Amino acid sequence: MDKSELGKHHKYIASVQNERSKLWSSLLEKKHRDRQRRFLVEGIHLITEAAKNGAAVETVVYDEERGVPEELAKVRDRLNGKTEWISASRAVMKKCTGTESPPPIFAVVVKPNWSGETLYRSDGLVVVLDNVRDPGNVGTIIRSADAVGADAVILGKGCADLYNPKTVRSTMGSLFHLPVMEGDLLQLMPEARARGLRLVGTSLQASHNCYQYDWKQGIWLVMGNEADGVSETVEAMLDDRLIIPMKGKAESLNVAMATTVLLYEALRQRTFN
The missing domain is CATH 3.30.1330.30 (Ribosomal protein L30/S12)
Incomplete structure (x- = not known):
């Protein structure tokens, strides 16, 4: 130039x-x-x-x-x-x-204006974040959602601001590749269920592990706060609760890593199984 x-x-x-x-x-x-x-x-x-x-x-x-x-x-x-x-x-x-x-x-x-209809595709995969406060975690999750071809990411109450410079930097450009929206989960999640989508979250007390679950159906994957998980009101709306099995001595995974593990299992089942 x-x-x-x-x-x-x-x-x-x-x-x-x-x-x-x-x-x-x-x-x-x-x-x-x-x-x-x-x-x-x-x-x-x-x-x-x-x-x-x-x-x-x-x-x-x-x-x-x-x-x-x-x-x-x-x-x-x-x-x-x-x-x-x-x-x-x-x-x-x-x-x-x-x-x-x-x-x-x-x-x-x-700021872009995304169509809400992107969220409700019958076999879609949407990532939903509840009170995930760290900009780096939010940005990494957006990158992972982009990498597996998810339909959208929704940031609920208490999440790091999507347009915070730290969040924008941590997306590494994925912010521009798929719809990322901010919204009220207490309104959006019941609408998703009414349209036939499954609301799925994680729990250490869950009896089903993430590798036994059917990820080929339309799913909203709901992930919560780094320390406390999803809020009680959001947790009460979940249809299914899964656990990520761990063989070593670690007590838990970082929320961005856990989300990535689940998203890649969804990708494996949807594309390579």
């Missing part, structure tokens, strides 16, 4: 007091992300994935000293016609990403 040509007509923002800079940095806070319905995406890989998968990339901001990364040449045709490009000082980059060592580039992306 010819950096001089690409950046020829771009605006430049030097001051952290600039109104655009203040607007971008406000997106580090959930209340402003919710109000503006926008979020930040940091780094070359995530911006590339956003562009490749049709996300509404409103603005791309790059470090004036480093210029536009060469790697974005592959997706510039998907961005240039509808995206504003702005160069900024290192101080602005630092303020807007909240990191001591800011990435060379970030983007402002409009």
Whole structure:
């Protein structure tokens, strides 16, 4: 990519007091992300994935000293016609990403609107999270759901904010590959059951292990808080409870690892059995 040509007509923002800079940095806070319905995406890989998968990339901001990364040449045709490009000082980059060592580039992306019908496919596989608070766990689960071809991920009450920069980074781009929605599980789960889907969770007291279960039917896999599991109200709505057998001495698995184990058993049965 010819950096001089690409950046020829771009605006430049030097001051952290600039109104655009203040607007971008406000997106580090959930209340402003919710109000503006926008979020930040940091780094070359995530911006590339956003562009490749049709996300509404409103603005791309790059470090004036480093210029536009060469790697974005592959997706510039998907961005240039509808995206504003702005160069900024290192101080602005630092303020807007909240990191001591800011990435060379970030983007402002409009939150997507997913169709709820994606959730209710008769033979679908949907991951449902209840009060999973760690952004890394939420992001990893989204990646695993993406990897096995799940239909969607639902984040219920108490979960880490989907558009928290830490969550976005930990998805490694999977956020843009499948529907990820935030919703009220007390409303959504009864609707899923009414449409014939099974609500499945884990329990150390369960009598059925995950390898004996039929994962080929339409399933909502419901996973809970890192320490306490699913809430009592959500647990009461489950149709089936499973245990992941463990041969060693570990007491339990991290919620992201446990979800991945279950999702891959579903993939094995649905695709390779």
